[in-house]
Structure formats: structure tokens, C-alpha cells
Amino acid sequence: MSIVLDEDNTEDSSELRVSILEELGTKKHRAITRTDRLIYILKKPANFLREKFSPGSMKSSIFNILASTMGAGILLLPYAVNLAGFYFGIILIIIGMMCSLIASQLLIIVAENLGLDTYNMIGERLFGTKMKVFTEISLIISNYGAAVTFLVLLKSLVPLILKRIGTDNDVLQSEYLWGCIITLFIVFPLCLFKQMTSLKYTSTICFFSLVYLCFAITFTFFSMRFGSCGERISEATEMKTSWTVFEVFPIIIFAFTSQPYALPIYEELQRKTTTRGFKVLNRSLGMALGLYLLIGIFGYLTFYKEYSTLDFPDEILNGDYENGNVVMILATCATLAIALTGCPLSFYPCRQAIFSFVWGEKPVSSKNHMFITAIMLLSAMGISLAIPNIRVIVTVLGSTLSPIVCFILPCWFYIKTFRGKTGKMTLVLCWAIMALASIFGLIGLVVFCVETAGGIN
Structure with a gap:
């Protein structure tokens, strides 16, 4: 392969x-x-x-994958580059994209070979009922966590926008107020759609919002640091050797979690073939890589001299941008649009896994569909209101379930499906991806916990 x-x-x-x-x-x-x-x-x-842009079209599928991949973790990329060092951070982002692309392609190859279209069905065919249950539970928790991440981000964006425009009213600055309003009146209706292709227009909005966010961060770097751009690039730390470097890996892993969405989008693809599925992956992940690099590089270069390594803002929008900066106000609004469109896409595979777990192959009624969606969203809202920032949940997910669902399972499925029929290099590549995702994810979690407890200076 x-x-x-x-x-x-x-x-x-x-x-x-x-x-x-x-x-x-x-x-x-x-x-x-x-x-x-x-x-x-x-x-x-x-x-x-x-x-x-009809349902299942090439462009609709590309936007859906892109919107699913580029979630709340995009705001942590400058922080990740800050922890790893300028050039090493760039290398890690590129490696993350390549591993994600390979894992997604492996998953499509397995699905096409077995004639199955869901994680749990593939797991059951290859490893039995226990793997099916494990896969379903992992998918539910992983995608549920991703949706919670979006809700954590949403509750903080509106107060940040109001702060940027000079509003200091305590009631309007309440994250709890905006978290409830946005979740109940905007996110919930979007989550009620039964097909991912019904969200193709929201995915298009997400794409253009991402493009603007990248433009805003890049433009603001050149406008704020005009005259010292070359100096900042030349003086940037190439690679850092602190233990905090390991905290980067969960962020990178979480940033490229497109695999749970690859199968349902591939199944809805018009004139479905493996080649067309690969083209969707290549284009969407290629665009994601370009946007990630722009945000990671220029977000880091803008502020790395103004903050120490551990004081660097977790989310780049919380950096020391001046109030009234129209470009960054619009960038925050664009991020709000990204979170609003990404949250329903995260709920979709989670909800499908619950349906499969509870009802199996039986059709789900509209009443049960709405009931499960409401329970999921209300519980996610409650959790999101208790979490202070997205770095906490991104690190936990990126070091535990994201490596399992997005890297380990696709490689494991491929090895089992083509055992004795695949080349040695492909086999080595699969085992390498599984080992790296497991080891660095676990180390990243340990370092994050120690650093959070104040054990790393």
C-alpha cells in the first residue's frame, strides 16, 4: 500500500x-x-x-472531511509550535497529516475489501463481538469528547468578541449564559439532521471561515511585527528539549482525527470508488495541512517573544491582540462559525454508534432520534460548562481515545484483513504508526498532568 x-x-x-x-x-x-x-x-x-455541491459530490465530501478534521484544536497549534520549537513543530504537523492520511486510506481499503461501512461492523467481522462493543464505546466517547470541545470553545468566543469591541458588562461576559443559549438554540437544531450531506452548506461555511482565520492571523502578524519579521523568524528556537515537548503530541494527534468521518462520507460519495475516496482524502487533508501550517507558524511568530514557553496563550485568539482590531474580531467570529458547524459533524458518528449499539440494524424512529440527540447535547453542555479551556480536553482525548480510534484501529484492521497478503514495508508502517500513537500519546498525558500540577518548571 x-x-x-x-x-x-x-x-x-x-x-x-x-x-x-x-x-x-x-x-x-x-x-x-x-x-x-x-x-x-x-x-x-x-x-x-x-x-x-449535491449530496455525495466530490466537493461536498471534501468540505465535510475538512470541516470534520479542522476542529477546535486548530487554535492550539501556535501553542504546540511554541512547545516544540519552530522547525520541529512544523515537522510534527506534517508528520501528523501524513499518518492521518495513511490511516484514513487504510480504513477505506479495509471497508471496500470487506464490503462494510462502519467501524463496529468491521471490528465484529475481524475480531468478534467484543471488538464490536469496544469499537462502539470508543467511537461514542471520542466523538462525544470532540463535540464537548466545540461547546467549550463556543461558550468563550462570544464573551471574547464582546471584550474585543469594548463591552465590559458582567452579564454579557458570562460564559455560562452564552454556552446555554448557543447550545440550545443554534447547535441543537443543526444536530437534528439525519445525514451528513445535509450539512454540506455548513461545511462550506466552515471552509471559508477557516480560510479567513488563517488570513487574519497571517495578516495580523505582518501588521503587528512589521519591520521585524525576518528577525523573528531567524531568532525562533529551532527545537526545544524540555519535557513539555511531549505535550505537543496529543495536540497534533487530536488535530488530525478525520478517520471516524471518512467512512460515512465515503459511503455517501457519488460513483464511489477507492480512487475517488482517496482523492477526497488527499485534497481535504492537504488543505487542512496548509491551513494548519499558516496558523501554527504565524500565530507562534507573533507572540513567542512576548511570552515564556509555559505562559504562551493556549488558544491563539487569547493572545495580546489590541481591542478594536477589526480583523481579529472577524477572525473570532469566523472561529465561532467553525465551532458551530463542526459540532454537529462530531455528533453524527457518535450518535450513529449509539444507534448501532442500542438498535443494531433496525431503523431508528424520528422520536428516538430526537431523544438521543437531546440527551447527548444537554449532557455535553453540562460538561463543557465545567471545563475551563479546550487544552484540557484536547490533551486528554489526544492522548487516550484519539490515538486508538484514529490511528491504532485502522492499522490493526488493515493488518488483520490482509494478513499474509501485504508487503513488509506496509506492515512495518502500520506497526510504527500504532506504536508512535500509543507511546507519545501516553507520555504526553503524563507530562500534561505533571505540568498542570506544577511539577515542571
Whole structure:
């Protein structure tokens, strides 16, 4: 097995192809040129976008994977680079992306080979009922934790926005107030959708919000540090040897947890093939890597001289940006949009695992669907109100369940499925990913606990 490189793909779906040819009034079997496509876009832009982003389309799937991958952990990347050192932090982010891509591809290969489309069904086929139960529980807790992370972030963003614009009212600054309002009146309706493709427009919003967030952090670096940009890059610490470096690994692992979403999105993909599934992964994770690097690099360079290693802001938006900075106010609003769109995507696989665990293959009624969603969301809201910041939950998840669900299980499934049929290099790669995810995740958790208790200076 090797990483499948992306190829240029200009083919249109069969429905879009028919629409273009009918609009042009030409033969239905001739090839579509770029000019034909441009004419159709100019004549009927709304139809083109609707068909291009239809449920299960390539672009809809890419946005769904991207929105699922780039969660609340994106704000911790400058902090991770600060702990690891400038160049070593960049290397770790790239390695995290490569491991995530390989694990996702392995998962799709296994699903295609076995003809199954869920973690628990694959686990049951390969290892029996106990693995099915273990997989379901791991998925439920992992994705539930990811949703809690979004809610922890949401409760702090609105007060931060109000602070940036100069509002100091104690009631309006209450994180508990905004946590309840946003969860009940915005997140809950979004979580009621039964299909991930129903969230394709929210995923598009998430994508453009991510792009703006990266632009804002990059632009603000050059505007705040104009005249010393080169000096800051040249004086940045290349690699740090403190024990706190190990705290970086859970953050990186958590940042690339797209695997639970890969299977349902792959199953909804139009004209589903392994090659098309790999293209979705390559493009979405490639874009995620680019955005991660921009935020991690320029967020770190903006403030590393102003803070010590352990005093560096956990979430980059809490950095010492001046109040009234319109660019950063809008960036905080963009992050709010990211959290609002990412939370339902985290709940989806968690809820599906609960349905499978309780009802098996039986269809779930709308009443039970709403009841389970409400219970999940209300309990998650209660937990989120008790957690002070996202670094706590990201580190715990990134060192425990995220390595299991997103790296260890896909590799383990692949080894079991193709035992005796796969090359030695692929086998070594699978074992290496499992070992690294386990060891560094555990060490990261220990270091975080010691550092939190004040044992590391």
C-alpha cells in the first residue's frame, strides 16, 4: 500500500453533464469542453453550484472531511509550535497529516475489501463481538469528547468578541449564559439532521471561515511585527528539549482525527470508488495541512517573544491582540462559525454508534432520534460548562481515545484483513504508526498532568 497521489479531475457528475448539454442544445454523447462549462455557469450559476455541491459530490465530501478534521484544536497549534520549537513543530504537523492520511486510506481499503461501512461492523467481522462493543464505546466517547470541545470553545468566543469591541458588562461576559443559549438554540437544531450531506452548506461555511482565520492571523502578524519579521523568524528556537515537548503530541494527534468521518462520507460519495475516496482524502487533508501550517507558524511568530514557553496563550485568539482590531474580531467570529458547524459533524458518528449499539440494524424512529440527540447535547453542555479551556480536553482525548480510534484501529484492521497478503514495508508502517500513537500519546498525558500540577518548571 502506498499513498495515492491526487490527480487532476475535471469530470462532471452525470446529472451535471446532462444539464450542461441540455442547456447548450447539443448532442448528449459528445465531450464537454471548458467553454461549455463556463457558458453554463454564466447562464445558470445557481443550478451549477447546486449540482456541483449535491449530496455525495466530490466537493461536498471534501468540505465535510475538512470541516470534520479542522476542529477546535486548530487554535492550539501556535501553542504546540511554541512547545516544540519552530522547525520541529512544523515537522510534527506534517508528520501528523501524513499518518492521518495513511490511516484514513487504510480504513477505506479495509471497508471496500470487506464490503462494510462502519467501524463496529468491521471490528465484529475481524475480531468478534467484543471488538464490536469496544469499537462502539470508543467511537461514542471520542466523538462525544470532540463535540464537548466545540461547546467549550463556543461558550468563550462570544464573551471574547464582546471584550474585543469594548463591552465590559458582567452579564454579557458570562460564559455560562452564552454556552446555554448557543447550545440550545443554534447547535441543537443543526444536530437534528439525519445525514451528513445535509450539512454540506455548513461545511462550506466552515471552509471559508477557516480560510479567513488563517488570513487574519497571517495578516495580523505582518501588521503587528512589521519591520521585524525576518528577525523573528531567524531568532525562533529551532527545537526545544524540555519535557513539555511531549505535550505537543496529543495536540497534533487530536488535530488530525478525520478517520471516524471518512467512512460515512465515503459511503455517501457519488460513483464511489477507492480512487475517488482517496482523492477526497488527499485534497481535504492537504488543505487542512496548509491551513494548519499558516496558523501554527504565524500565530507562534507573533507572540513567542512576548511570552515564556509555559505562559504562551493556549488558544491563539487569547493572545495580546489590541481591542478594536477589526480583523481579529472577524477572525473570532469566523472561529465561532467553525465551532458551530463542526459540532454537529462530531455528533453524527457518535450518535450513529449509539444507534448501532442500542438498535443494531433496525431503523431508528424520528422520536428516538430526537431523544438521543437531546440527551447527548444537554449532557455535553453540562460538561463543557465545567471545563475551563479546550487544552484540557484536547490533551486528554489526544492522548487516550484519539490515538486508538484514529490511528491504532485502522492499522490493526488493515493488518488483520490482509494478513499474509501485504508487503513488509506496509506492515512495518502500520506497526510504527500504532506504536508512535500509543507511546507519545501516553507520555504526553503524563507530562500534561505533571505540568498542570506544577511539577515542571
